Amino acid sequence: MPETKTSTDSPEGRQPPISFLPDAEWDRFQGELARAVERVCPRWLKDQQEDLVQSALIRVIEIVQRGDGERDVASAYLWRVAHNAVVDEIRRRGRWQQVSIEDQVGPAAPLSTLPSPEQHYAGQQIHHAVRACLGHLVPSRKVAVTLYTLGHRASQIADRMDWSHKRAKNLIYRGLADMRRCLTKKGFQSDSYHEKRQ
Amino acid sequence: MKSDNEKRELALFREALTAQPEGLRPEASCPDSSRIWRAAQGNASPAEIEELTTHILDCTICAASWQIAVEFQARECEEASGHSVKAPSRWKIFRWSKLNGSRFNLWSQGLVPASIAATLVAVVLWGPFQAERISPQRSAEVQEGKASTLRGEAAGETLRGGEWSSNLRSLISGERLTRHDCRLRWEGPKDAVRYDLRVYLGDILQPPVLEVFGLETGEYVVPADDLRELPAGASVLWQVTSSATGEVSPTFDNAVD
Numbered sequence: 001m002p003e004t005k006t007s008t009d010s011p012e013g014r015q016p017p018i019s020f021l022p023d024a025e026w027d028r029f030q031g032e033l034a035r036a037v038e039r040v041c042p043r044w045l046k047d048q049q050e051d052l053v054q055s056a057l058i059r060v061i062e063i064v065q066r067g068d069g070e071r072d073v074a075s076a077y078l079w080r081v082a083h084n085a086v087v088d089e090i091r092r093r094g095r096w097q098q099v100s101i102e103d104q105v106g107p108a109a110p111l112s113t114l115p116s117p118e119q120h121y122a123g124q125q126i127h128h129a130v131r132a133c134l135g136h137l138v139p140s141r142k143v144a145v146t147l148y149t150l151g152h153r154a155s156q157i158a159d160r161m162d163w164s165h166k167r168a169k170n171l172i173y174r175g176l177a178d179m180r181r182c183l184t185k186k187g188f189q190s191d192s193y194h195e196k197r198q
Numbered sequence: 199m200k201s202d203n204e205k206r207e208l209a210l211f212r213e214a215l216t217a218q219p220e221g222l223r224p225e226a227s228c229p230d231s232s233r234i235w236r237a238a239q240g241n242a243s244p245a246e247i248e249e250l251t252t253h254i255l256d257c258t259i260c261a262a263s264w265q266i267a268v269e270f271q272a273r274e275c276e277e278a279s280g281h282s283v284k285a286p287s288r289w290k291i292f293r294w295s296k297l298n299g300s301r302f303n304l305w306s307q308g309l310v311p312a313s314i315a316a317t318l319v320a321v322v323l324w325g326p327f328q329a330e331r332i333s334p335q336r337s338a339e340v341q342e343g344k345a346s347t348l349r350g351e352a353a354g355e356t357l358r359g360g361e362w363s364s365n366l367r368s369l370i371s372g373e374r375l376t377r378h379d380c381r382l383r384w385e386g387p388k389d390a391v392r393y394d395l396r397v398y399l400g401d402i403l404q405p406p407v408l409e410v411f412g413l414e415t416g417e418y419v420v421p422a423d424d425l426r427e428l429p430a431g432a433s434v435l436w437q438v439t440s441s442a443t444g445e446v447s448p449t450f451d452n453a454v455d
Binding site for chain 1: 204214235240247248251254258259261264267274406433
């Protein structure tokens with residue numbers, strides 16, 4: 001059983017920051033959180049990824065301490081709090097980003113990785129097209145493809161939408177086919193999406 | 199298993215949802231992050247999910263929030279299952295109980311043996327047929343540049359029979375199991391550190407009776423309770439996915455006494 005920090009030595013009578021979780025678990029959680037954020041961090045926040053994780057960790061500590069004190073924190077609770085913290089942080093930074101949003105990659109990116117104006121424009125065009133095509137899908141297919149795109153499995157989509165598994169898979173399959181047709185009509189060949197963007 | 203093209207295509211769609219700076223909105227117009235978390239977790243009505251989906255298409259930040267929720271929930275799930283080796287009660291298991299009732303009314307009506315046999319035959323025949331039916335059209339579309347090879351998750355989950363090359367294999371092929379020790383065992387590539395398991399009762403075209411995510415060993419004992427509707431001698435069908443590579447196994451089947 002990993003050692004757990006105690007809260008009695010805090011000057012203000014409050015717990016030290018990570019007292020609600022054993023050290024090993026907290027370290028593991030930090031690592032997992034960093035990896036998870038790295039995996040899904042929006043491109044326009046990539047250069048602020050580490051700050052985002054740190055801010056979220058601080059928020060997690062604050063929220064958990066404000067809440068139930070020294071209780072045993074379930075990992076499900078921790079991840080939920082982390083999600084809220086990361087999202088709040090993204091929203092906060094998103095508002096700042098609106099001021100100078102033209103720079104999508106951010107100042108920390110090496111020059112070699114910066115897209116040329118043409119590539120940047122092409123990327124935006126594809127993004128516009130994808131969103132427009134998604135928006136024009138039949139509602140059920142739109143939901144299915146959107147959820148699938150965001151990382152849900154067919155079985156999860158079926159469960160959330162009260163569909164049969166088979167129906168969910170059909171909607172995803174047909175929705176994606178519609179997407180390809182729509183993008184083709186807009187001048188994007190599916191096998192060259194990426195070539196156009198690079 | 200998704201091909202590289204499929205993965206790239208999905209990644210592009212995902213990026214389009216989350217990386218459009220003009221999609222940024224003032225915070226006030228966005229749903230609360232807890233609401234997004236609950237919806238992503240499956241604790242929202244279909245109508246609410248539809249409403250949020252519509253919002254997401256216009257809102258980069260909420261799309262990113264949803265995606266993060268899905269990722270975090272998967273991590274939490276893996277974490278829970280990591281502990282579960284010592285404490286099985288914490289495994290993240292999805293049971294499809296709401297479907298069991300309607301499906302297994304058939305069992306009680308005596309249609310079981312015939313339906314199992316018919317379904318298994320149909321599945322074996324249907325898999326290659328389906329692949330053959332789809333492939334020429336799709337390959338023609340791909341050649342014409344109208345489509346990529348994206349087939350969605352469906353292919354990995356349901357194709358059975360035909361030619362299948364997989365590094366995941368059953369270690370109990372042909373064995374009869376008992377419902378009180380229905381121990382499924384398999385082995386995968388060395389880099390497959392975690393597995394997801396889906397278990398079906400007799401019909402792979404129906405949703406699985408349970409899904410277990412993040413197993414760290416190639417072994418899982420299906421709780422007897424989940425097999426209570428399965429008649430003696432009928433088959434439990436199961437499929438394993440390697441979390442590291444996304445590789446999906448063929449569908450294995452074992453009779454359960």
